[in-house]
Amino acid sequence: MHVSYWAFLCGLFVNCVYGEEKTPRRSTAERIALTGHRSEEHYVTTDDGYVLTVFRIPGSRGPILLMHGILDTSDTWVLRGNNSLAITLANLGYDVWLGNCRGNFYSKDHVKLNATADAKAYWNFSFHESGLYDLPATIDLVLKETGVEKLNTIGHSQGTTIFFVMGSLRPEYNDKINVLLALAPIAHLQNVPPPLSSIIKVAPALEAVLSEAKQYYLLGDSPSGKAARSICNNPLYGYPVCAYGVAFPVVGTDAEEYPPAIHYEAFNYYPDNVAVKSLYHFAQVSLRKQFAQYDNGALENLKIYGSVSPPKYDLSKVKMPVALLCGANDKLSTLDDVALLRAALPNVIQYTVLNWKRANHLDLVWGKTMEKYLFPDILKILARYKNLRK
Ligand SMILES: *[C@@H]1O[C@H](CO)[C@@H](O)[C@H](O)[C@H]1NC(C)=O
Ligand SMILES: *[C@@H]1O[C@H](CO)[C@@H](O)[C@H](O)[C@H]1NC(C)=O
Ligand SMILES: *[C@@H]1O[C@H](CO)[C@@H](O)[C@H](O)[C@H]1NC(C)=O
Numbered sequence: 236m237h238v239s240y241w242a243f244l245c246g247l248f249v250n251c252v253y254g255e256e257k258t259p260r261r262s263t264a265e266r267i268a269l270t271g272h273r274s275e276e277h278y279v280t281t282d283d284g285y286v287l288t289v290f291r292i293p294g295s296r297g298p299i300l301l302m303h304g305i306l307d308t309s310d311t312w313v314l315r316g317n318n319s320l321a322i323t324l325a326n327l328g329y330d331v332w333l334g335n336c337r338g339n340f341y342s343k344d345h346v347k348l349n350a351t352a353d354a355k356a357y358w359n360f361s362f363h364e365s366g367l368y369d370l371p372a373t374i375d376l377v378l379k380e381t382g383v384e385k386l387n388t389i390g391h392s393q394g395t396t397i398f399f400v401m402g403s404l405r406p407e408y409n410d411k412i413n414v415l416l417a418l419a420p421i422a423h424l425q426n427v428p429p430p431l432s433s434i435i436k437v438a439p440a441l442e443a444v445l446s447e448a449k450q451y452y453l454l455g456d457s458p459s460g461k462a463a464r465s466i467c468n469n470p471l472y473g474y475p476v477c478a479y480g481v482a483f484p485v486v487g488t489d490a491e492e493y494p495p496a497i498h499y500e501a502f503n504y505y506p507d508n509v510a511v512k513s514l515y516h517f518a519q520v521s522l523r524k525q526f527a528q529y530d531n532g533a534l535e536n537l538k539i540y541g542s543v544s545p546p547k548y549d550l551s552k553v554k555m556p557v558a559l560l561c562g563a564n565d566k567l568s569t570l571d572d573v574a575l576l577r578a579a580l581p582n583v584i585q586y587t588v589l590n591w592k593r594a595n596h597l598d599l600v601w602g603k604t605m606e607k608y609l610f611p612d613i614l615k616i617l618a619r620y621k622n623l624r625k
Contacts (some may be wrong), residue, residue, distance in 0.1 A: 254550040258468060260504050263290045263341070264449060266313040270322045279376040281368040285337040286344035287371055289382075292321065294330040297413075297622035298381045300373065301401025302334045302598075304392030304419075305362075305372075305513065306454060306506035309333035311391070311600045314500055318606055320389070320613070324375065330381060334373040336365040336397070339507045350452075358451035361516035361529055362393050366400025374411055385413040385622050389613070391600050392568065393421040394550070399526070402553030412555035414584070414620040416613055418599040419568040420559055422550070422579075426519035426571035431485050437516035445511050455508025474498050487564040487595030490588055492602040501601060526550065550579035558585040559614050560609070585614055 238594055255486060267274040267290070275291040280547050301321060303311045303548060312321035312333050325331050335341040343350050348357040361519075377386055390398055394395065402409050428433065434441075445453075454460035467477035473607040474495045516529050523530065528545040557580055561573050570588065576581055591598070591608035 244590075248386070249455035258503055260340075261310075263309045263313055266310065266316065267292055267322070267406075270313070270317050270325075272322065272325050277376060277380070279372045280346060281337070281372045283364070284346040284348065285369065286346065287369055287373060287466055288335050289376060290333040290335075290341075292325040292333075296326055296328040296330060297387060298330040298332055298377050298383060299324060299387040299389065299617070300332045300334060300377055301393035301399060302370065302373075302388070302390040303336070303339075304390075304394045304421075305517075306509050307391075307394075308504065308507050309335050310504050313526060314601055315497070319403075320600070320605075320610065322412045323606065323610055329617075332373075332377050332386075334369070336369045336393075337545075340455065340504065340511055342369075343508070350550045354451045356451070357511060360510055361513040362396045363400055363516065363529060365393075366397035367404055370397045370401045370411060373403055374408065378411060383622050385411055387416075387617060387620055387622055389418065390415040391418045392421050392596065397549060397559075398552040399553055399580075400548055400557055403548040403550060406552045406554065409552075409554040413622045414556045414558065414616060416558045416560060416561065417564065418560050418609075419565055419596050420573060420576055421517075422520075422526045422548075423524075423572040423575045424450040424517060424567075425524050425575065426569045427521060428566055428569075431566070432482055432521075435518045435521045436523070437500050438515060441516075442511060442515045450511060452508050452510050453514070454506040457508070460508070463506060464502050468499060470499075473502070478590075479501070482597070483595075484581060485566060486597050487562065487566045487593070489564060489593040489595045489598055489602075491593065492591075492598045492604065493601060497601055497603060514550050549583055553580055554582055556582050556584045556620070558587070558612075560585075560587050560589065560599065560612060561581060562589050562596065563596055564589070564593045565596045567596040582601045584614070585612075585616060 264274050272292050277289045279287050301312050303309055313319045350357045350533045351501050367441055398415050399422050454463055467473045478498050519530050525547055527547045530545045533543045536543055536545055559573055559577055561568055577586055598605060
């Protein structure tokens with residue numbers, strides 16, 4: 236494996252033992268306030284008891300819901316202050332809603348389970364449950380509060396996967412989506428290059444070790460998360476180690492769009508909590524070369540699904556209009572994998588490779604000048620898909 240990964244893992248271990256965090260976290264609401272906008276905080280409980288926080292920047296134009304990716308939170312959409320996507324939309328008068336999936340910093344409550352004391356049951360989820368429960372609950376909240384019949388939506392990375400899960404398993408929700416702008420969409424992971432492909436190969440062994448050690452989630456507020464932020468925020472080596480050593484090999488290299496200033500801002504909160512099951516489910520999707528439900532092993536699959544193999548997500552049922560926006564230098568959402576997705580979805584209204592040839596997986600949320608190569612496409616599509624209030 237990549238040598239910097241071992242250096243990073245050793246660093247994680249040392250920092251787990253000796254490290255501490257210094258920078259206080261700045262919340263989504265605080266970041267919105269700094270741009271001069273007013274925000275609201277809404278809560279919604281999913282059918283299986285997770286309590287989610289949804290931020291809103293009220294506006295007079297139709298509502299638009301933004302869903303973050305893996306290891307991420309609603310902070311991602313406001314990280315770049317006045318130049319962020321959420322604030323740009325708010326400045327144009329859109330009614331902006333920022334969702335948070337179960338388990339993250341803003342959505343860690345549950346009506347019965349305690350994420351620490353009942354860790355095994357609490358963290359027993361992947362992107363599957365976020366698509367099946369979190370997203371529908373969030374959409375219903377926005378529709379109820381705003382009184383529109385359909386809403387516009389934007390997802391980044393796993394924030395697109397959950398729409399594909401929802402659209403295939405709860406097809407009635409396709410009718411509630413005016414349009415989905417899928418930024419760096421993820422569904423197949425069959426063409427992921429090394430070093431990530433090498434890590435995915437050892438994922439079954441890693442999962443077994445973590446399960447044996449009763450580690451059901453990683454990063455975020457766990458010791459490994461505090462250690463990661465302590466390393467990545469080090470003013471001397473944080474950027475070279477975490478950007479060049481860890482992030483760029485996985486998401487694609489683009490130092491110009493991800494300079495130290497943005498790196499240190501991001502690691503104010505990133506990486507957030509992630510369920511081991513969610514990581515392992517993605518690894519299964521890649522290893523089994525199938526966008527399918529979680530593989531529990533043949534016997535358990537028989538009990539849960541009535542079949543030896545887990546059922547595939549039927550993408551032909553995802554009837555919502557989808558715009559696919561991707562970066563040519565994205566090593567996670569590769570153009571080859573997006574091609575598979577594009578062929579499987581029945582209602583792709585636009586396919587755009589961004590006009591910035593080094594665009595990687597993160598540039599679509601944090602890119603330094605994304606207002607040039609991303610926002611114009613987004614605004615054009617939104618202008619075509621108006622969702623007016625009643
Ligand atoms: C962001 O915009 C608001 C409103 O125009 C302004 O008050 C604020 O100073 C701006 N922030 C920065 C960092 O430029
Ligand atoms: C959850 O459990 C932990 C440890 O068992 C405890 O410290 C914490 O207060 C509990 N949280 C709630 C909200 O009850
Ligand atoms: C985890 O969820 C699955 C269904 O998705 C269920 O079969 C299993 O019993 C659950 N395990 C725990 C520990 O809650």
